[in-house]
Amino acid sequence: MMQLTLEFGGGLELLCESKKIHNVNVEPQNGSDKLIMKDLLAWVRTNLIKERPEMFMKGDTVRPGVLVLVNDCDWELSGQLNTSLEDKDVVVFISTLHGG
Amino acid sequence: MESVAWDTDVSRILAELESLRDTKSVIEQRILALEAQLREINLRNEVSNCDSCSPTSVLDSNSPNGLSRDAIYRYSRQLLLPSFGVEGQANLLKSSILVVGAGGLGSPALLYLAASGVGRLGIVDHDLVELSNMHRQVIHTESYIGQPKVKSAAAACLKINSTVQIVEHKEALRASNALQILNQYDIIIDATDNAPSRYMISDSCVVLGKPLVSGAALGLEGQLTVYNYKGGPCYRCLFPTPPPTTACQRCADSGVLGVVPGVIGCLQALEAIKIASAVGESLSGRMLLFDALSARIRIVKIRGRSLQCEVCGENSTFTQQHFREFDYEKFTQTPLTVPPLKLNLLPVESRISSNQYSEIISKKEPHVLVDVRPSHHFKIVSLPKSLSIPLSTLEARLPEISSAIRKEEDDVEVASGSSVQLYVVCRRGNDSQLAVQYLQKMGFASAKDIIGGLESWSKDVDPNFATY
Numbered sequence: 001m002m003q004l005t006l007e008f009g010g011g012l013e014l015l016c017e018s019k020k021i022h023n024v025n026v027e028p029q030n031g032s033d034k035l036i037m038k039d040l041l042a043w044v045r046t047n048l049i050k051e052r053p054e055m056f057m058k059g060d061t062v063r064p065g066v067l068v069l070v071n072d073c074d075w076e077l078s079g080q081l082n083t084s085l086e087d088k089d090v091v092v093f094i095s096t097l098h099g100g
Numbered sequence: 101m102e103s104v105a106w107d108t109d110v111s112r113i114l115a116e117l118e119s120l121r122d123t124k125s126v127i128e129q130r131i132l133a134l135e136a137q138l139r140e141i142n143l144r145n146e147v148s149n150c151d152s153c154s155p156t157s158v159l160d161s162n163s164p165n166g167l168s169r170d171a172i173y174r175y176s177r178q179l180l181l182p183s184f185g186v187e188g189q190a191n192l193l194k195s196s197i198l199v200v201g202a203g204g205l206g207s208p209a210l211l212y213l214a215a216s217g218v219g220r221l222g223i224v225d226h227d228l229v230e231l232s233n234m235h236r237q238v239i240h241t242e243s244y245i246g247q248p249k250v251k252s253a254a255a256a257c258l259k260i261n262s263t264v265q266i267v268e269h270k271e272a273l274r275a276s277n278a279l280q281i282l283n284q285y286d287i288i289i290d291a292t293d294n295a296p297s298r299y300m301i302s303d304s305c306v307v308l309g310k311p312l313v314s315g316a317a318l319g320l321e322g323q324l325t326v327y328n329y330k331g332g333p334c335y336r337c338l339f340p341t342p343p344p345t346t347a348c349q350r351c352a353d354s355g356v357l358g359v360v361p362g363v364i365g366c367l368q369a370l371e372a373i374k375i376a377s378a379v380g381e382s383l384s385g386r387m388l389l390f391d392a393l394s395a396r397i398r399i400v401k402i403r404g405r406s407l408q409c410e411v412c413g414e415n416s417t418f419t420q421q422h423f424r425e426f427d428y429e430k431f432t433q434t435p436l437t438v439p440p441l442k443l444n445l446l447p448v449e450s451r452i453s454s455n456q457y458s459e460i461i462s463k464k465e466p467h468v469l470v471d472v473r474p475s476h477h478f479k480i481v482s483l484p485k486s487l488s489i490p491l492s493t494l495e496a497r498l499p500e501i502s503s504a505i506r507k508e509e510d511d512v513e514v515a516s517g518s519s520v521q522l523y524v525v526c527r528r529g530n531d532s533q534l535a536v537q538y539l540q541k542m543g544f545a546s547a548k549d550i551i552g553g554l555e556s557w558s559k560d561v562d563p564n565f566a567t568y
Binding site: 009010011020054055063064065066067069072073074076077092094095096097098099100 | 201203204205206291292293294295298315316317318319321322323338339340341342343344346347348349350351354356361364387389391394398399400401402403
């Protein structure tokens with residue numbers, strides 16, 4: 001079991017019952033001891049997203065306009081879907097805002 | 101009779117207001133012209149006689165640090181900062197900054213930029229000041245309602261600091277005029293409120309090689325970063341594909357707490373001042389995320405410039421010509437100046453006007469009115485006897501509609517041959533159509549919506565009915 005903190009912002013929290021911070025335990029997939037972001041996205045979609053999943057994901061990744069941050073760092077810098085997660089990591093999903 | 105007298109009163113007041121506003125605008129034009137003349141004369145005197153410094157002069161070539169006596173006193177608290185000092189101030193006074201959008205973000209940004217002593221400050225906005233702007237667009241005052249935001253903002257900036265040169269661009273920024281406007285400035289601040297403008301401003305900053313301070317705010321959250329500066333990414337590096345239009349909410353629909361864009365706008369001014377005066381470390385390559393409700397500010401590391409970026413990447417062929425021809429509205433599927441969405445889903449026989457509904461009430465025709473707006477909207481204002489069933493809960497609450505219709509049948513003597521009608525209303529007449537489509541499918545065949553929603557009720561039937 002891996003203990004993770006997941007945060008949703010910029011309106012994405014509306015997809016998970018308006019709750020922004022989720023402390024969760026996620027089992028690594030397929031008997032492996034490693035959890036990568038691709039697995040986590042699938043887990044989030046199944047377990048946390050309660051409505052309009054298309055506002056969170058497109059294909060097997062997040063929809064355009066969503067930034068993913070692993071431990072306060074853009075997931076583009078850590079390998080995107082292949083980013084390996086470790087116990088106690090903080091993953092933030094944030095939808096970009098346009099208002100002003 | 102009373103209502104006729106009341107109408108005459110109102111039209112008399114409106115006419116007088118209009119004529120006063122016209123006079124005011126003529127006087128203001130004259131003041132601006134005279135002020136410009138005065139500046140011109142002072143400037144000429146300064147050139148011919150350098151010993152007597154005019155009060156409006158800021159940079160003084162005779163003074164060892166280039167600052168005039170007045171400028172030294174005005175900016176003394178900034179000059180006293182070792183990390184800013186005379187050099188920082190002198191750089192700022194020589195710089196030019198453009199703020200696109202004089203709204204919730206632009207208001208505080210402009211006030212601080214003018215106060216801090218930016219040499220030349222440009223303002224772009226095509227909009228007029230409205231009462232519903234005042235809670236967050238703090239640069240504007242009530243007396244400017246109905247007037248161009250650019251004019252109101254320029255006047256406010258000059259009241260704080262008459263030595264700053266303010267340039268008014270009273271037009272919407274488009275691909276056809278953006279390069280010409282942005283090119284006149286060193287630093288650009290994106291204080292707009294929509295996706296196509298954000299792509300357009302970022303692209304033009306890349307094409308012109310200008311740093312871009314970008315801020316956004318909605319509800320109780322804000323975001324801030326600096327694009328296209330010191331190896332950092334541009335907006336497209338971060339968001340190569342535009343988001344679906346359903347993910348682009350507007351303050352006019354989703355709401356915004358006034359102080360939230362205020363905080364972000366202040367930080368935008370700060371970042372621009374840092375770049376202009378060449379002090380400190382900019383937010384380039386980092387993004388600030390502000391969550392007002394939980395009082396959290398998070399600064400995260402974002403990707404650098406993407407080599408594959410279509411606009412700023414290594415092999416990009418995006419030129420000024422491409423920019424001018426790029427259709428940003430089509431790219432983001434969002435209009436640049438956002439008119440409210442107007443759906444047209446129902447046949448005419450499934451719709452009634454607000455005037456028709458007003459007749460139904462006065463004739464006491466038996467009916468049920470369902471209001472499908474979210475419940476926090478219903479709490480702001482609603483029509484008498486309307487039943488609040490938000491669209492998102494409609495499916496589960498059909499039995500409530502059936503029983504409301506039965507109750508109406510029992511309460512009112514329904515004339516033979518007629519039946520209790522079902523009407524649906526919302527804010528502007530879009531969600532009500534979706535609701536009627538669904539209701540008709542679920543067996544409420546005669547359901548009809550009120551065209552234009554409560555906004556048209558207020559406009560066409562009852563001007564005292566509050567809009568928001």
